Amino acid sequence: MSVLEVRNVWKSYGKLIANEDVSMDVKEGEIVALLGPNGAGKTTLVKQVYGEITPDRGEIRVLGKKPGDRHVKKLLGVIPQECEPYGDLSVWDNIYYMGKLKGVEKDSIKAKGEELLRELGLTGKRDTLARELSGGLKRKTLIAMALINDPKLLILDEPTTGLDAEGRREVWKILLDMKKQGRSMLLTTHYLDEAERLADRIFFLNKRVIDQGTPAQMKEKFADWYEVIDYTNGKVYKVKGEEELKKVVLGLRGKFEVRMPSLEEVYLEVIKSE
Structure with missing residues (x-):
């Protein structure tokens, strides 16, 4: 079963074509990586998937519905490329208020939030202001915020950009653990080792899909x-x-x-x- 279907999507900014007839999908319980150079249209595509912008042509279906559907938005977890938790809020408050924005019940936020703190190793930083966190801990906080509504599809745009080698591997472990729990993920990256380590399937993207397959198939x-x-x-x-x-x-x-x-x-x- 596919949780995401992208069919013949075009997106332009004036005369600049960002996505050219792109088709791809994410099946339930798999990690799919979009791999391509800077300016290849990866971020443009994921923004259309989570409904920030709309295609000029083509169709995107998330859980069988359009990305802008209110029901769909509550079932997505998104970590944009240039994003940090709110610096003046604690780790817990960032997680709690994201849950409220997603329409999660208060008791569920408390239970799920405490679980995420434990799973992500953030319990000791519960009351720390986000601006005082290291880059790796900020990423972990963003992951907790994205997971508070127990999403059916998690979208990560360059999830380890700016992290050191240890921080990258910590995030990798978290994502692989989430995959074992059956979560579906779409991620963009320009790190080749990251795509090889994490992805079940890879789409080489350079405005259009150049090729796709498992890492082994591509090799x-x-x-x-x-x-x-x-x-x-x-x-x-x-x-x-x-x-x-x-x-x-x-x-x-x-x-x-x-x-x-x-x-x-x-x-x-x-x-x-x-």
Whole structure:
């Protein structure tokens, strides 16, 4: 079952085309990543998904309804790209008032809010003003705010931008834990390792959808070579074809590693072909 369906969506700003005939979907319980360079139209597309702007042409359905539907808005969790919790409010107050805005009952906010504080490691920061938090803790607070209404679809636009390596991995763990709970997510990112680690499916976007598939499918489709690293002498070999790979490996002595191209290398090849 698809929780999100985007069909032949076009969006322009004057003469600038941001989205060109884009079609994609998110199925229940999966993470889908939109991957593309700056200016590829990723943020424009997600803004149409959560109803901030409307397509010029095409159709978007969230849980079977239009994004602007009041019922749908209550079932979404959104973390925009340039967003922070309200600095003059505590962590708890940010979560509580977001729940009120989403129409969640007071008792449910209290129960769900306390649960989110525990799950996200924010209990000790409950009464801390948001402006005093680190970048990672601000992101965790935004995630709690987005989850307070128990959304059917979570939309994250560049969720780890500005975080250090430790903060990024903390957010990754949270998102993967939420996936295990059956949550559906649409995220945009320009971090190739992030998409490879988190996404069930990836859409390469550069105004239009260039290609899509699982990380493994994208590698298999575009990678026609292997990289062999010989740790004995430090040499690196690029080998085409499995027969040639067998010959090289049989000729090695000592420790070695064989790997396929990374998603980043695949992505660069795809973009280059554009």
